[in-house]
Amino acid sequence: MNKITDIIELREFMQCLENKYDLLNFEIDGVKPWQLKRVQIDYDLGEICGVMDTPHTVFDLKDKIFNMFSILKSSVFNNPFFSKPSDIIIFPHSRVKEIDGESIDIYTHYFVQELQKRNKSFIEIENPTLGKHYKNKMPWRYYNEFILVAKNIFSKFIKLRNINDDIIKQVELEIEQRIGYYDLTKLLISTTKKYKVESFLYRKLLEKLQPKQIYLVVSYGGFGSLIKVAKDLDIEVIEFQHGNFSKYHFGYYFGEEKRQLDYFPNKFYVWNEYWKNLINFPIDDDKVTVKGFDFLDNKKKSYLDIQRVENRIVVLSQGTIGNAIAKKILDNWDYFKNFDIKYKLHPGEYSRWNEYESLLILSKKENIEIIKNTDLYKLFSSCEYQVGVFSTALSEGVEFGCRTILLDLPGIEEMYEFRKVYEVELI
Numbered sequence: 001m002n003k004i005t006d007i008i009e010l011r012e013f014m015q016c017l018e019n020k021y022d023l024l025n026f027e028i029d030g031v032k033p034w035q036l037k038r039v040q041i042d043y044d045l046g047e048i049c050g051v052m053d054t055p056h057t058v059f060d061l062k063d064k065i066f067n068m069f070s071i072l073k074s075s076v077f078n079n080p081f082f083s084k085p086s087d088i089i090i091f092p093h094s095r096v097k098e099i100d101g102e103s104i105d106i107y108t109h110y111f112v113q114e115l116q117k118r119n120k121s122f123i124e125i126e127n128p129t130l131g132k133h134y135k136n137k138m139p140w141r142y143y144n145e146f147i148l149v150a151k152n153i154f155s156k157f158i159k160l161r162n163i164n165d166d167i168i169k170q171v172e173l174e175i176e177q178r179i180g181y182y183d184l185t186k187l188l189i190s191t192t193k194k195y196k197v198e199s200f201l202y203r204k205l206l207e208k209l210q211p212k213q214i215y216l217v218v219s220y221g222g223f224g225s226l227i228k229v230a231k232d233l234d235i236e237v238i239e240f241q242h243g244n245f246s247k248y249h250f251g252y253y254f255g256e257e258k259r260q261l262d263y264f265p266n267k268f269y270v271w272n273e274y275w276k277n278l279i280n281f282p283i284d285d286d287k288v289t290v291k292g293f294d295f296l297d298n299k300k301k302s303y304l305d306i307q308r309v310e311n312r313i314v315v316l317s318q319g320t321i322g323n324a325i326a327k328k329i330l331d332n333w334d335y336f337k338n339f340d341i342k343y344k345l346h347p348g349e350y351s352r353w354n355e356y357e358s359l360l361i362l363s364k365k366e367n368i369e370i371i372k373n374t375d376l377y378k379l380f381s382s383c384e385y386q387v388g389v390f391s392t393a394l395s396e397g398v399e400f401g402c403r404t405i406l407l408d409l410p411g412i413e414e415m416y417e418f419r420k421v422y423e424v425e426l427i
Contacts, residue, residue, distance in 0.1 A: 110294035198225035224263035243392030316388035326359035
């Protein structure tokens with residue numbers, strides 16, 4: 001059997017497994033762990049077969065020990081269980097940008113301001129970024145460490161029933177034949193145990209806070225238990241779009257058949273009609289609403305006077321293919337050598353970009369500047385071109401008038417519709 005060599009093959013293979021074994025409905029003790037972890041499984045298998053890199057920086061032992069005290073402190077002093085009831089709970093994106101001296105989540109920042117103007121009762125419950133929190137402390141801002149820590153501790157004592165090993169072993173065998181060894185059993189059992197602890201705690205939290213609505217970003221980023229509990233309690237869950245998606249994105253596309261999934265929000269807010277009509281969401285069409293992207297719209301207005309620099313390029317790196325992007329630029333250096341290049345790292349690469357052999361070579365070039373934390377929209381305003389593969393930022397860059405150059409690398413498949421809509425050069 002042929003080995004998998006690109007992302008399309010990988011995701012078609014995974015969808016075949018889902019259909020063959022009905023994995024979206026596969027249960028362990030009343031929990032559907034494949035449905036919860038299909039995005040992580042996709043990334044894991046992509047790494048094993050070599051079509052993706054590690055998407056973000058991960059903790060080493062030193063980091064874990066250093067952050068332990070901060071996590072324990074947040075679990076006690078910023079615990080949402082100590083909050084008063086609120087009509088709305090917001091789970092913002094854990095990654096923040098520093099704008100005008102303030103660290104904010106660009107996807108929920110203006111929504112919070114809108115709630116304040118309308119005198120709505122709300123709180124935020126924030127997940128840490130690599131063990132830390134960067135936004136200013138506010139009376140409405142709480143941290144989620146208590147539940148995150150509790151699920152890791154108490155899940156070890158959960159005893160499961162009705163584990164259908166036969167199906168998991170068959171799936172593992174097919175994965176091994178096409179990709180390599182992958183301990184799916186361990187992942188699904190661990191996921192099920194943690195889900196049971198999380199769902200118990202989220203139920204207690206929601207019963208105490210009595211919200212009418214929950215807003216979140218990245219529903220597939222560990223919020224499955226929250227979403228299911230909220231639905232059971234008749235609390236509406238709405239997700240803000242945070243990036244690109246397509247029929248190859250396992251967080252949002254579940255096939256052409258309209259499905260009702262346990263762990264997907266009731267509603268989804270998209271940026272414009274392009275995104276609304278791009279894929280078949282697993283919710284009714286009238287539940288997908290054009291909300292706009294307030295942060296981007298405000299930035300466009302504020303940077304109208306910035307002078308665009310001829311032949312300046314911003315390269316948009318991505319954690320899953322960061323090394324491949326750098327190598328593609330280096331391999332095509334005759335094309336890029338006369339450009340003024342601003343090489344923008346993804347936040348998940350800040351502490352590990354020097355592991356990219358090709359990028360180390362590029363960083364010594366006189367016309368390349370490696371950029372970490374910056375106002376990306378201001379950078380877009382000064383650049384004539386943007387270069388990337390399937391980064392969310394590419395959709396934002398065209399809004400600032402950047403001409404687009406795409407690199408033919410794993411993930412380019414997700415840009416099929418984008419390439420039809422916008423004038424794009426492909427390398």
